[in-house]
Amino acid sequence: MSGQLIGSDIHVVYGRGATRVHAVRGVSVAVSTERSLGLAGESGSGKSTLARALVGMSRPTDGRVEWNGARLETLPARGVGSRPRIVQMVFQDPMSSLNPRMTVGDAIREALQVNDIPGDHRTETVRLLNIVGLSATDVEKYPFQFSGGQRQRVAIARALAVRPEVLVCDEATSALDVSVQASVLNLLRDIRRESGLALAVVSHNLDVLRYLCDDIAVMRQGVVVENRPAEDLFRDPHDPYTRMLLDAVPRFSVTPGIDRGTAA
Numbered sequence: 708m709s710g711q712l713i714g715s716d717i718h719v720v721y722g723r724g725a726t727r728v729h730a731v732r733g734v735s736v737a738v739s740t741e742r743s744l745g746l747a748g749e750s751g752s753g754k755s756t757l758a759r760a761l762v763g764m765s766r767p768t769d770g771r772v773e774w775n776g777a778r779l780e781t782l783p784a785r786g787v788g789s790r791p792r793i794v795q796m797v798f799q800d801p802m803s804s805l806n807p808r809m810t811v812g813d814a815i816r817e818a819l820q821v822n823d824i825p826g827d828h829r830t831e832t833v834r835l836l837n838i839v840g841l842s843a844t845d846v847e848k849y850p851f852q853f854s855g856g857q858r859q860r861v862a863i864a865r866a867l868a869v870r871p872e873v874l875v876c877d878e879a880t881s882a883l884d885v886s887v888q889a890s891v892l893n894l895l896r897d898i899r900r901e902s903g904l905a906l907a908v909v910s911h912n913l914d915v916l917r918y919l920c921d922d923i924a925v926m927r928q929g930v931v932v933e934n935r936p937a938e939d940l941f942r943d944p945h946d947p948y949t950r951m952l953l954d955a956v957p958r959f960s961v962t963p964g965i966d967r968g969t970a971a
Contacts, residue, residue: 710775711739712761712794712873712905717770719756719929730756732929733770738873743899743906745916745937747952748926755877757926758909762794762875774872792822795866799878801858805850811836811861812846818868835864839894856887860894867898873905874898880915892918913952917941925949 719731731753738744738761746754760767763779772779774793782793798804805814815832818824824831833843839860850858859879866874876895880888896919899906908919916923917937924934925948932946944950 709740709903710872710905711737712772712774712779712907713737714757714761714767714772715770717757717760717772718768719753719760719765720768730929731760731767734924734926734929734931735770736761736924736931736934738875738905738907740872740903740905742921743908743919745913745920745923746907746909746926747911747913747916747923749911749952751928752926753929754909754926756929758796758875758877758907761907762796762873764796792869793871794873794875795869795871797859797862797866797874797876797879799882801855801862802850804862805858805865807850810847810849811853811864814861815865815868818865822869824869831868835868836861838867838898839864840890854887855883856891859883859891863891863894863898867902871904873907875907875909877909878911879908881910881912888915895919913941925952 714734714736717731717734718729721728721730734753734757736744736757746758748754759765761772763772766780774782779794805811809817812832815835816828819828819831832846836842836845841857841860841864850861853861880891883891892915895906898904906919908916910916913923920937922934923937923940924931925946926932927948933940933944933949935945940949941953944953
């Protein structure tokens with residue numbers, strides 16, 4: 708099923724008076740099952756703040772977020788923060804989002820239970836772990852027993868557990884070694900291709916966005932300075948800030964075809 712998540716004229720303001728910060732300033736973007744979107748920019752550009760508004764983690768100060776014409780806040784919500792389950796987020800540090808006292812199997816089953824996902828939850832947990840390149844033997848392990856790349860795979864499996872339509876990844880590979888990054892990026896690309904999820908990716912690494920995304924929106928000081936197809940942007944960047952990012956960010960070559968079942 709096709710769908711589109713649209714953020715229209717999004718503003719996000721923090722604080723009041725002298726401490727007031729306008730983190731996102733009238734940004735409009737779209738994430739669809741047909742074309743994935745990358746959000747690029749330096750730290751403080753507003754890209755992560757915009758991503759959190761798109762998934763319902765924070766309500767925009769002004770503007771609206773819609774999925775297929777329905778306001779995001781009107782969609783069914785469950786679990787921590789009462790976030791609409793139609794959108795899920797994968798964060799940079801999986802250790803901060805995984806409970807160290809819960810096995811990964813329990814963490815995934817909790818997501819299934821809280822969101823009233825039907826079926827045999829034990830079987831579904833194993834299926835989800837298999838999707839991300841882990842196995843049934845990993846169900847009873849704790850987060851500390853996994854490598855960083857494996858923990859990120861668990862975080863992705865848990866996000867997929869609630870059967871979202873949109874997956875947003877906020878710097879989901881930036882804390883990983885380069886070879887491990889490649890395997891997780893290949894996994895995300897495979898999941899999108901096989902499941903039809905709408906995918907948005909936040910990253911300071913434009914090469915990562917070029918690999919995963921059809922379109923890239925470049926943000927600076929809370930506004931989008933350029934939003935174009937990825938290949939066009941790389942071939943002929945229009946904004947000086949985009950050219951600066953392309954010149955400054957070390958290039959990272961993703962190796963397609965890395966086995967998803969490796970220890971990464």
